[in-house]
Amino acid sequence: xxxxxxxxxxxxxxxVVGSQSYIHPKHGKWSRVLAADLLxxxxxxxxxxxxxxxxxxxxxxxxxxxxxxxxxxxxxxLAESLERNPVVKLQDGKIYxxxxxxxxxxxVESFLALRKQFKETHPGAEYPGILMIQGDRRLKYxxxxxxxxxxxxxxxxxxxxxxxxx
Amino acid sequence: MxxxxxxxxxxxxxxxxxxxxxxxxxxxxxxxxxLNIGSMNVKQAVGGQSQAETPKKPLMWVFMxxxxxxxxxxxxxxxxPAALTNLKIAGLDGHANVGELSRILAQLxxxxxxxKTALIQPRAKTSYEDIIALMDEFKKLGLTDLGVAPL
Numbered sequence: 311x312x313x314x315x316x317x318x319x320x321x322x323x324x325x326v327v328g329s330q331s332y333i334h335p336k337h338g339k340w341s342r343v344l345a346a347d348l349l350x351x352x353x354x355x356x357x358x359x360x361x362x363x364x365x366x367x368x369x370x371x372x373x374x375x376x377x378x379x380x381x382x383x384x385x386x387x388l389a390e391s392l393e394r395n396p397v398v399k400l401q402d403g404k405i406y407x408x409x410x411x412x413x414x415x416x417x418v419e420s421f422l423a424l425r426k427q428f429k430e431t432h433p434g435a436e437y438p439g440i441l442m443i444q445g446d447r448r449l450k451y452x453x454x455x456x457x458x459x460x461x462x463x464x465x466x467x468x469x470x471x472x473x474x475x476x
Numbered sequence: 477m478x479x480x481x482x483x484x485x486x487x488x489x490x491x492x493x494x495x496x497x498x499x500x501x502x503x504x505x506x507x508x509x510x511l512n513i514g515s516m517n518v519k520q521a522v523g524g525q526s527q528a529e530t531p532k533k534p535l536m537w538v539f540m541x542x543x544x545x546x547x548x549x550x551x552x553x554x555x556x557p558a559a560l561t562n563l564k565i566a567g568l569d570g571h572a573n574v575g576e577l578s579r580i581l582a583q584l585x586x587x588x589x590x591x592k593t594a595l596i597q598p599r600a601k602t603s604y605e606d607i608i609a610l611m612d613e614f615k616k617l618g619l620t621d622l623g624v625a626p627l
Binding site: 350353354357358360364365368374375377383384386387388389390391392393442447448449450451452454455458459461462466467468469470471472473474475 | 608
């Protein structure tokens, strides 16, 4: 008796799948539903939780760096959040400044051009001199050194290494 | 005559809700960034003030060897005893011995809490990963002003 009057029993019998409505019945008499049922309330609950979780974990900073295939960033636990700065990428023995390939000998020139461009677009503002370096964790320091040296020559005093947060 | 009872309740059409949520989930899954990327900040000394003008702050040089050995040289600190100003930590499997490093760094910072600057001098063959691991360890122990010396 109790089982037949419970909410579960009613939900199972009157579903959209079964084209039945409890509030606006199409037939005067309840017919037996043979179609499979879906508990839509539970489904919407699960969907809502999923949407909330994805919205909470949504990060807009990830698109600042494009990690190439086979590239693994070093890991660090005490890293600061990313900010939009000129990015130098070291990959497969090549150097890319803002996704454009640059030779080692032209690095200082390219950095100075960035500086000049900033001064033209921001008259009167002091150049922050921040550079982001993105390299594979297995990279040797001799490869990194040429970028650091060029950055120092061009007056970039603040160097940031892209890392994966532990 | 049969009386029809007026229904005051109403039904919510769940199908558009499910559609909307499904589209939302698809969009969020496609645009989600699963890698949490951060940055390790390093201040490189470039030009600026002359040495005479800059205040003398405790400073530590760390030399990295190819086999993971670390050599410390603490300068401009009157609080750290002479026995601790030049130290060596042997490497462990070709990398820095992090356990020993934290022990020594904790000892140095307890003697001189003003020790905040560390300059790292890697070798040509030192891996980038080892440099970042070392910097991370320094940051954990309160050495916030880090620098990497060019070759």
